[in-house]
Amino acid sequence: MRHLRGNLATIGLTVLVLALLGVVAGYVWSALAPAAQYVLIDGTPHLADPETQSLIEADGWFAVVTGAFGLVCGIAGYVLSRGRPVEVLVGLAAGGLLAGYVAMLIGGTAKGGVQAAGPGGYTTTTSLDLTAHGVLFAWxxxxxxxxxVIEFAVTYNERSR
Structure with a gap:
């Protein structure tokens, strides 16, 4: 029973740390990604420029930011695993999913607000949103x-000696 509690504690701590890092990643994403311009006509938002690439750019920036956080977490997780690699790996997978979701929520609410009035309605910048939800798996x-990869490299070097 004590062994099980230790395993669950390792997984839980890893998930918690990654979820907190998801808050940071959300703010980084909102700072880097361009927000799309919308015009409110009769209370309905319409893209100010229907040919804008900002929606795709926001998805790309999300993938880059969460991928970078995933890279750092993977390295740190391996270094800190200390005899509990399976538990840390499960924590990285579950925590990475949660962190990506948290980053989407935080980054999505960090931008927004009416910027200027226009002849067809108010021009507004909406909050960021993901259009390609597959990028949630980047982290x-x-x-x-x-x-x-690190585990393979280390064990391969040990076996070749």
Missing amino acids: PLVATAVFW
């Missing part, structure tokens, strides 16, 4: 992949 995918 856990990169974190776990980096963990396994």
Whole structure:
């Protein structure tokens, strides 16, 4: 029972740390990603420029930011795993998913507000949003992949000696 509690504590701590890092990642994403301009016409938001690439750029910046956080977490997770690699790996996967979701929520609410009035309505900048939800997997995918690449390299070097 004590062994199980230790395993769950390791997983829980890893998930908690990554969730907190998700808050930071959300603010970084909102600072880097461009927000789309919308015009409110009869209370309905319409893209001010229908050919804008800012929606795609926001998804790309989210993938870059959460992928970078995943890279750092994968390296740190491996270094700090100390005999509990499976538990840390499970924590990286679950925590990375949660952190990506938290980053989406925080970054999505960090921008927004009416900027100027226009002839067709108010021009506004909306909060960031993801249009390609697959980028939510960037953090856990990169974190776990980096963990396994390091593990493979270390064990390969040990076996070749």
